[in-house]
Amino acid sequence: MGIFRKLDRMQTMKEIPTRTIVTSEIEKVLFYQIKPETLTFFRDIGISGVPSVADTPHYKFARSILENGRQASSSEEELYRNYLQASWAGKNGDIEDRINKFADHLNLFVSSRSTSAPLLTTFLGDNDLYAVDGNHRLAFSLATNRNLEVKIAPFNKALKIFNPMKEYYGQGNKGKPYQSIYFNKRMVVTGRRVDLIERLNLIPTEAINGMEILDIASNFGMSSIMANINGAKKCTGIERSKELVNFSNKMSILHAREKSVHFLQHDIDHPEKPISGFYDTAFAFSIYSHLKNKKNLFEIIEKCIKKYVIFETHPHTKIEDYPELFDSKKFRSCDFLGNLNYSYDRPEKCRGLYILTK
Ligand SMILES: C[S@@+](CC[C@H](N)C(=O)[O-])C[C@H]1O[C@@H](n2cnc3c(N)ncnc32)[C@H](O)[C@@H]1O
Structure with a gap:
């Protein structure tokens, strides 16, 4: 240190x-x-x-x-x-x-x-x-x-x-983690995103309730843990940062959800092995522009996801900016669910949330 x-x-x-x-x-x-x-x-x-x-x-x-x-x-x-x-x-x-x-x-x-x-x-x-x-x-x-x-x-x-996740704090990020941290759905650390519950509430129940969810780039694990509290059967988060994976697994245990929520270290750009198994729903929130090998994201969506993809755009972008997903003939339908905030101190609603159905 x-x-x-x-x-x-x-x-x-x-x-x-x-x-x-x-x-x-x-x-x-x-x-x-x-x-x-x-x-x-x-x-x-x-x-x-x-x-x-x-x-x-x-x-x-x-x-x-x-x-x-x-x-x-x-x-x-x-x-x-x-x-x-x-x-x-x-x-x-x-x-x-x-x-x-x-x-x-x-x-x-x-x-x-x-x-x-x-x-x-x-x-x-x-x-x-x-x-x-x-x-x-x-x-x-x-x-x-x-x-x-x-x-x-x-x-x-x-x-x-005792923060082991130094890369997610610091001046550049205004000393805040990306996701706010919740305990039993109560916010205990304010992050840059304060709308995680609002985002989950926009997702139709049929894409969550009883579903097996793959949370792609799960960050602090909060969407998975709260989706499981809301009725998802099983949630698996994949995330590049080992520190975030460790923290998320600890939070799953502290919530007594370790049998149904777990997190794996996985770098989508440079996977050591492919994601295994099948999931009903994918969360793909604000991840696209962080990836160098975007095709790997779509490969996961194509091969591992059976029904729904819940996709959140980056701020101030349109669906035309994600042609691999929205032009794809792989979905039966695409519906707009709502707009979400830029961040805790920029309330403009500029991130679109969509549900794509296979
Ligand atoms: C902007 S945050 C979005 C987090 C979360 N999906 C959400 O919206 O609440 C981006 C996340 O993607 C992760 N990430 C970036 N590149 C990645 C990669 N190649 N593979 C897996 N995760 C990655 C980062 O560590 C970070 O947790």
Whole structure:
């Protein structure tokens, strides 16, 4: 991380007030760092939903060290090792070294009264706390029955502090992600597009309800997650950015929709392999001009989509600007659904939304 980002992050952390939470609150704090790899680990040990601090191998291992000392063959250490293996699979880093560091960190925590405050966030208010950073400290607090000072940031701030998707923020984009980020259909981060629900509402129910949807260039995954909430059977997002895919999969898990909404890294311009399977509906929103190999987009639409293509134009363009799609003899009909805003600060309705039916 660059020095300016580090300073900015420290300054933002400083501005977030500190609060003490008691152990009955700590045990319910949810594990924001969940991802598909560790989800399988938690499901295998019988934990459904999003794990809380009390469910984590961090807490179980810390408690076992405190109660019995460090025993190389303890089942809790093995559990923590299995967790690390799931979490760090394929990445560099010595698992045994991480385990030793965990035990050292616990010793330090026990011997010192002060520790830096973990960062928590909330989507819906104070009762749904998620640990963005500081899983060890939260586990140690619970294991030692010690209250803990934490910082609770609204999600937009937490995301900026621990934002792995730097290319989607920054000056050029007015510090905003493209899609607004929603939790249970409530906007929690204002993006450049604030009309995602309005856009979904323009789509006829028959193209969503019970349908399998391919969300082409799914960005932060919000259209897929909300379409699934609205009744889509299954949604698959494809997106070039790995960071966005990881974030979208995490959001799907946090919404308890991981069985019906998932995201894959796929570069439409340079695919490693073709998109497999068949889908009833494609979302192809504001993607055309970003592509160098536009024919690949139409190949996906031609080969994988059975019924509907919901197409959003770029601002101030006409259907004549997309001849491969609108001139094509591959559709029975094409209907205009409505116009959408340029962006959050440019309310002109200049993006057309169309439904093409095969
Ligand atoms: C303008 S945004 C549109 C996002 C989304 N479809 C929407 O309208 O809400 C363009 C998205 O396309 C993705 N993208 C750009 N080139 C891509 C490619 N070659 N393959 C897959 N995704 C791509 C970007 O990462 C970004 O998320």
